[in-house]
Amino acid sequence: MKSSTITAEETARREWDSIQSPDKVDVRVNARWLGNIFLPCGEGEQASEEVRATFGAFTFGDNFVIEKATMKVIHVGDREGEVITQEPNEFRRLMVKKSLLEWSLPILIERDNGWMTSECYQRVGSVAGPLMDALLNEFHKSTIVTEEEERLIDRQCAILFSEHSRGVANACEAVSMFCTLGSFWEKFGINRDNIPAVPLREYIMLKAMMRKEGEALKSKARPKNTGGTRIAGAGGKTRPSAGKRIAL
Amino acid sequence: MAVVRATGKAKRTVAPQPARVDEQIMPPGNYEVTEEHTFDVDVYLKKNGKRWIVVRGEGKGIEVEKVVFRAWNYDEMVDLKKRATTYDPTRRVHIIDQDALNQLKVQKLLVSWTFGDNNPRLKIHRVQGVLTDESWASFKRLQTNIIDYIFGKMNEVLDYNG
Secondary structure, three states, X not given: OHHHHHHHHHHHHHHHHHHHOOOEEEEXXXXXXXXXXXXXXXXXOOOOEEEEEEEEOOOHHHHHHHHHHOEEEEEEOOOOEEEEEEOHHHHHHHHHHHHEEEEOXXXXXXXXXXXXXXXXXXXXXXXXXXXXXXXXXXXXXXXXXXXXXXXXXXXXXXXXXXXXXXXOOOOOHHHHHHHHHXXXXXXXXXXXXXXXXXXXXXXXXXXXXXXXXXXXXXXXXXXXXXXXXXXXXXXXXXXXXXXXXXXX | OOOOOOOOOOOOOXXXXXXXXXXXXXXXXXXXXXXXXXXXXEEEEEEEOOEEEEEOOOOOOEEEEEEEEEOXXXXXXXXXXXXXXXXXXXXXXXXXXXXXXXXXXXXXXXXXXXXXXXXXHHOOOEEOOEEOHHHHHHHHOOOHHHHHHHHHHHHHHHOOOO
């Protein structure tokens, strides 16, 4: 029981760190010594150390700059066509130089003007390739939307934006973020940076109020029933229309 | 895709920095990969007719050959993978040519082997830390099953963490 409590607390601490500093991504990789080579652990292997690294969140700007830097033109066929693409290996190397802020290895990270210095990279680049690759793989997970997530977004959006939508149960991260941030920014000017500081009770109340407001607006916007007109007789009772009977 | 071109601003000249003495005299620290970080691939071979077959371990009539590789550091890994990466314009994906990468790994990371001790045609030579093309040709003279075994064991460490 104790170990599960610690795990839950550790998980909570990590989540808190990510909320407090959304501009940083912490990754951890279990590693072990193979002779004198320090390598990440495979599945089921006993770890001797845990390597921790902190990367700066990979921003749209980072991606734009690195894509531009690693762009290359490939000639297709007999120089008839050209394809512009990125060199994926160089892209990952530049990710290290741009985003690696600190780590638990005893190699000091020195940065200048937002990038790792070249002297520093000479030493950082000398760690075992598989170890750095494993750290980058973990970091890379924070920069992508998986196919499964995309499918979930598609499914939930089809429900969310349908004509008679009443919201989505178990909203995925994208839907939750879109709805929460969108409505809080629109109403109260609260954005991604300061929403974690809103007291929970206030957050719940505001969220409930916004839900009620949304429901009210929807019911107002719903077109009234314009079905067949029924004529009320004496006492407000309706009667069948007096249509002509046609002999069959 | 948006293509951004550099504006014609004048480049700022940066004064050359003097070489850092501490970096030059500081030995590689823990976790840094150097020439000393090597691993062995032991190949146990048994003659079966005219062919040599790879067996699991030592035993009667089994010869042992040793191939020594060094670990690659991250920078070398990226450089070699870049050389072995091609682009498929039809499928719009980058593909690492594993055969080309294996050749690059051998030429860059194979330190020594014992196959040349009894067969001068399998002697290998390194120039400036890299296996010569002639030595690569010698490597290719080995039986395919032996080459496959060496590649498998080499990649277990280099790509699959040992």
